[in-house]
Amino acid sequence: MKLRTPREKRILYIKTTFRWILYLIIVLLSFTVMTSGSWKKPILLVPVALCIAINNDIMISAYSGAFCGFLIDIACDRLFGYNAVLLTIFCAAVSLVYELYLRKKFFNYLWISALTAFLQCWLDYKFYYEMWDYENAERIFHNISLKVWLYTVISSVIIYIIFSIINKFLMPKEHLTIEEVIKAN
Amino acid sequence: MREFFKSTRFKILLAFIAFLVGIMIYAVTKGGYSLSGASFINTVTKPFRFVSNKISMELETVLDRLNNSDSYYNENQELKKQISELNEQIADYNDLKAELEEFKKLADIKEEHPDSVFSQPAEVLGYIANDPFKSFTIDKGSDAGIKPYSPVTTSEGIVGIIIEVSKHTATVRTILSPDLSVAAVCSSTNADFGIVEGTVITAENNTTKLTHLDMNHKIKKDDLIITSGSSGLFPKDYSIGTVKRLDVETNGLTAFAEIEPCADLSRLRSVFVITDFAGKKETENETANTP
Numbered sequence: 001m002k003l004r005t006p007r008e009k010r011i012l013y014i015k016t017t018f019r020w021i022l023y024l025i026i027v028l029l030s031f032t033v034m035t036s037g038s039w040k041k042p043i044l045l046v047p048v049a050l051c052i053a054i055n056n057d058i059m060i061s062a063y064s065g066a067f068c069g070f071l072i073d074i075a076c077d078r079l080f081g082y083n084a085v086l087l088t089i090f091c092a093a094v095s096l097v098y099e100l101y102l103r104k105k106f107f108n109y110l111w112i113s114a115l116t117a118f119l120q121c122w123l124d125y126k127f128y129y130e131m132w133d134y135e136n137a138e139r140i141f142h143n144i145s146l147k148v149w150l151y152t153v154i155s156s157v158i159i160y161i162i163f164s165i166i167n168k169f170l171m172p173k174e175h176l177t178i179e180e181v182i183k184a185n
Numbered sequence: 186m187r188e189f190f191k192s193t194r195f196k197i198l199l200a201f202i203a204f205l206v207g208i209m210i211y212a213v214t215k216g217g218y219s220l221s222g223a224s225f226i227n228t229v230t231k232p233f234r235f236v237s238n239k240i241s242m243e244l245e246t247v248l249d250r251l252n253n254s255d256s257y258y259n260e261n262q263e264l265k266k267q268i269s270e271l272n273e274q275i276a277d278y279n280d281l282k283a284e285l286e287e288f289k290k291l292a293d294i295k296e297e298h299p300d301s302v303f304s305q306p307a308e309v310l311g312y313i314a315n316d317p318f319k320s321f322t323i324d325k326g327s328d329a330g331i332k333p334y335s336p337v338t339t340s341e342g343i344v345g346i347i348i349e350v351s352k353h354t355a356t357v358r359t360i361l362s363p364d365l366s367v368a369a370v371c372s373s374t375n376a377d378f379g380i381v382e383g384t385v386i387t388a389e390n391n392t393t394k395l396t397h398l399d400m401n402h403k404i405k406k407d408d409l410i411i412t413s414g415s416s417g418l419f420p421k422d423y424s425i426g427t428v429k430r431l432d433v434e435t436n437g438l439t440a441f442a443e444i445e446p447c448a449d450l451s452r453l454r455s456v457f458v459i460t461d462f463a464g465k466k467e468t469e470n471e472t473a474n475t476p
Contacts, residue, residue: 028233031230032230035237037244037312038245038452041315043315059197063201066201071226073223074226074227077320077356079209080219080223081208081209081212085209134363135363135386136384139386
């Protein structure tokens with residue numbers, strides 16, 4: 001049962017707005033990093049979308065997944081909507097799994113993030129290289145897709161830390177403790 | 186879980202995914218032109234990408250200097266040697282120049298119509314993330330008269346072709362890609378024709394491949410390969426690259442040459458788009474989708 005005073009509601013509203021502004025800044029920063037330079041880069045928007053998904057409602061997760069997916073499509077020059085569909089499904093599924101089965105622990109996030117990033121890289125390789133029968137296409141998987149996946153998993157740790165800090169200060173608590181209720185009244 | 190699949194929010198989620206698939210299918214039918222949503226995001230993020238790419242390229246240059254100082258030293262020595270050789274050639278060149286002036290007068294009569302129309306110089310906004318074939322985005326789009334399938338070049342040589350255009354940006358597929366074929370000929374023999382087409386392996390070394398060469402070709406190492414202009418996609422006589430290696434294809438019927446592009450495709454800063462040229466083939470796409 002949620003018990004909140006009007007003042008707390010106002011604070012909650014401000015914190016939520018501020019939290020989403022920070023989320024948006026992180027998303028845009030990740031997109032900017034992905035479009036800079038010519039070296040191999042992690043698909044930062046995958047762990048970012050997952051970090052949003054594990055802390056939010058399924059529909060919000062799906063919408064934020066779609067937004068991040070569209071940005072990946074632009075950064076990686078993929079068919080507009082391809083990664084949006086993938087990330088919508090991944091984020092909705094992750095949000096649902098967290099709602100029903102998993103606890104918000106780092107290890108759970110890490111393996112889910114590794115699995116999702118791998119699926120994203122693997123499907124990208126299948127649809128954009130292997131399917132078109134490029135000669136020696138498997139080299140792309142070994143030399144690029146797997147490296148990108150590894151970089152993504154490593155970067156997901158940093159992204160998790162950033163989101164943990166944001167959520168620690170700005171995420172509303174689901175329930176107030178008895179002490180908090182007594183103190184508020 | 187079962188409740189979720191029966192719930193309204195699951196139906197809304199399915200409808201949303203169907204909507205996204207619709208966008209994806211619609212994007213396929215655009216034939217080289219970005220959707221307005223992608224175009225809007227490209228326009229909004231253009232300045233950020235420009236700045237971050239500048240920083241990133243500078244950082245890469247600094248790291249490159251640190252990592253490859255020995256090779257740069259050797260290269261420097263080699264270049265000094267080449268400069269002294271070139272100075273000797275300049276003396277010969279001046280003699281030839283005077284002779285050439287006479288030929289030029291004759292050529293001027295034939296050059297009544299310039300065969301290529303160039304866009305303004307286009308800055309490279311950034312490379313496509315993790316693309317093995319070094320595709321990149323430039324800061325000029327359809328508002329600068331750029332259309333899909335326009336050739337892209339630098340002063341050194343042909344770089345690639347425009348594959349997608351939005352209002353203020355365009356995406357370039359390079360000659361390292363297996364999806365781009367350029368009809369080419371060896372400039373020294375002017376008889377050995379082939380197709381320049383990238384492969385996964387050559388792209389790893391920033392080189393491309395001249396295929397379908399006759400087994401009795403006369404091409405030698407370091408020969409310059411130029412566009413033949415026979416496909417109508419690229420203008421004639423533009424440099425593509427120099428021959429690094431010659432070999433026979435595994436089928437034993439044709440030969441191939443590994444080509445090092447004249448332009449350094451991994452460090453491009455600015456390029457030119459050739460918007461029109463003599464012998465240009467009007468593609469179906471261009472006539473149908475010109476905005």
